[in-house]
Amino acid sequence: MRAILQRVARARVAVAGETVGQCGPGLLILVCAMQGDSDETALRLAAKVARMRIFKDGQGKMNLAVRDVGGAALVVSQFTLAADLRGNRPGFSTAAAPTEGERLYRRFADALAAEGVPVETGIFGADMAVELVNDGPVTIWIDTQT
Incomplete structure (x- = not known):
């Protein structure tokens, strides 16, 4: 799985x-x-995200996880993270098939909630408008296959 984590003051879809x-x-x-x-x-990705220490502690160091600070997560499906950029038009053939992609997206969101992080989601496959106020900014890319 691939994920982009953005530490936010707030986000909405x-x-x-x-x-x-x-x-x-x-x-x-x-x-x-x-x-x-x-x-x-x-499950592995959810556990990693729940434990990732990218929030500031009392000394201003990134030393706390989202659940340590009482934070929540907005999980949004984005198949374009599978983009193959060898040419000028991206291909997405390495993304999971839609049915499997949706199942694993939901599995990830449920597993993150089971880790103690309040979770809300977008709608898989929908045309969504995502708004966020990035905090930091802190943006982390994760690829479980590398």
Whole structure:
């Protein structure tokens, strides 16, 4: 799986002008299931995200995880993270098939919630408008296949 974590002051996702998910301080997580990913991949990624120390402690050092600071997560599916950029037009053939991609996306979100992080989501496959206020800015890219 691939994910982009953005530490945010707040984030929101809307479909057709209606808010479908949001969070206050915490993480906006853009996630893509890749071919060959499994339930185990989703569980490992969720555990890693829940434990990633990218929030400031009392001394201003990135030493706390999202759940340590009482943060939440907004998880949004984004198959374009699978982009193959060999030419001028990206290809997405390495992304998981839509049915499997949605299943693993939901598995990741559920596993992150089970790790103690409040989670809201976008709508898989929908045309979404995502708004965020990046805190830091802090943006981390994760690829479980590398």
